[in-house]
Amino acid sequence: GAGVSQSPSNKVTEKGKDVELRCDPISGHTALYWYRQRLGQGLEFLIYFQGNSAPDKSGLPSDRFSAERTGESVSTLTIQRTQQEDSAVYLCASSLSSVAEAFFGQGTRLTVV
Amino acid sequence: QKEVEQNSGPLSVPEGAIASLNCTYSDRGSQSFFWYRQYSGKSPELIMFIYSNGDKEDGRFTAQLNKASQYVSLLIRDSQPSDSATYLCAVTRNSGNTPLVFGKGTRLSVIA
Numbered sequence: 690g691a692g693v694s695q696s697p698s699n700k701v702t703e704k705g706k707d708v709e710l711r712c713d714p715i716s717g718h719t720a721l722y723w724y725r726q727r728l729g730q731g732l733e734f735l736i737y738f739q740g741n742s743a744p745d746k747s748g749l750p751s752d753r754f755s756a757e758r759t760g761e762s763v764s765t766l767t768i769q770r771t772q773q774e775d776s777a778v779y780l781c782a783s784s785l786s787s788v789a790e791a792f793f794g795q796g797t798r799l800t801v802v
Numbered sequence: 803q804k805e806v807e808q809n810s811g812p813l814s815v816p817e818g819a820i821a822s823l824n825c826t827y828s829d830r831g832s833q834s835f836f837w838y839r840q841y842s843g844k845s846p847e848l849i850m851f852i853y854s855n856g857d858k859e860d861g862r863f864t865a866q867l868n869k870a871s872q873y874v875s876l877l878i879r880d881s882q883p884s885d886s887a888t889y890l891c892a893v894t895r896n897s898g899n900t901p902l903v904f905g906k907g908t909r910l911s912v913i914a
Contacts, residue, residue, distance in 0.1 A: 722901060731906030732846070732890065745901055780845060782902075788834045788894060791902055793845040 691715075693794035695781050701800045702771055710766045710797045714783030721764050722782045722791060723756055732780065738764065739786075771801045805829075806893050808905035817914050821878040825891030825905055828872070835867055835874045838890040840907065846890055850876060881912045 694713040702708050714721050723735040734748035738758045749755070753771075758764035768775055778798050782791040805828045815821045823837075834853055838846035852858045852865040852874065864877040874893075878885055888907040894900060 724904075732904040734901060734903065737901035748901075784902075790836055790848050790851050791892075792848065796845050 693781055693783050693792055695779075695794035695797050697797060698795065699798045699800075701802060704773060704801055705770055707767065707769045708771055708799065710768075710779050710781075710799070712764045712766070712781030712783075712794060714761070714764070714781070715792060717761070718783035718785055718792075719761050720784045720786060720789075720791070721758055722784075723764070723766050724780045724782070725750075725777045726780060726796075727777045735766070735779075768799075771799075773801045775799060776801045806891055806903050806905035808889075808891050808908045810906060811909040812911050813908055814911045814913055815881050817881060817883060817912055819881050821881045821885065821910055821912070823876040823878075823889050823891075823908050823910065824873060825875065825893075826873045827891075827893045827903075829893065829895065829903075830869075830872065831895045832869075832872075832893045834894045835865070836892040836894075836902070837863075837865060837874075837876045838892060838904075840888045840890060842887075878910075881910075883912045883914050886910055886912045 696711045719740045721738040724732040736756045737745040753769045756766045778796040780796045782793045784791040807826045837850040840846040850865040852867045858865045862879045866875045888909045890907045891905040894902045
């Protein structure tokens with residue numbers, strides 16, 4: 690695609706429910722990142738996929754968070770048993786390689802009520 | 803995960819002045835450096851990248867890199883109110899599968 694696409698744009702969910710966020714990277718981009726940004730805060734690294742290598746999951750805040758990516762295509766970030774502190778904008782970015790510039794999607798705004 | 807440090811600001815400059823944004827990083831293995839701009843409520847957008855020591859100019863923007871001192875800076879000449887945003891510094895290594903690491907950003911306010 691022309692850019693990184695994320696869906697949904699907005700998601701409101703009840704506390705305790707599971708949510709799944711989707712990221713469609715730019716075609717041909719081998720690297721894919723997920724970040725979380727709370728209101729007024731910086732980017733918090735969550736997970737990084739590079740080609741077929743094992744993902745870097747060092748930023749996942751708890752075992753309620755998981756992400757998958759099949760090959761160099763779509764990635765999904767799953768949050769189980771959502772909590773109010775999970776409310777944030779979840780940003781996905783992709784790049785041609787681990788050293789190239791990354792391009793961001795428009796983000797998914799998650800609100801847990 | 804290595805650290806990237808930025809002054810959170812806000813940095814206020816008058817219209818037409820030079821805005822200077824600074825970033826330091828702790829990982830001496832860092833090789834690629836990026837500056838992103840993020841308007842309120844929007845996603846970060848790439849404005850500059852630099853790989854080699856020295857200056858790199860692109861229009862009103864100049865990125866400066868000093869690997870020995872482990873800092874990278876962004877100069878914005880002839881600052882405009884539309885430059886008011888948060889500027890994020892990002893760093894990565896060239897080797898291995900290491901993710902892009904972001905600083906927390908500096909908020910710039912250009913006063914008309």
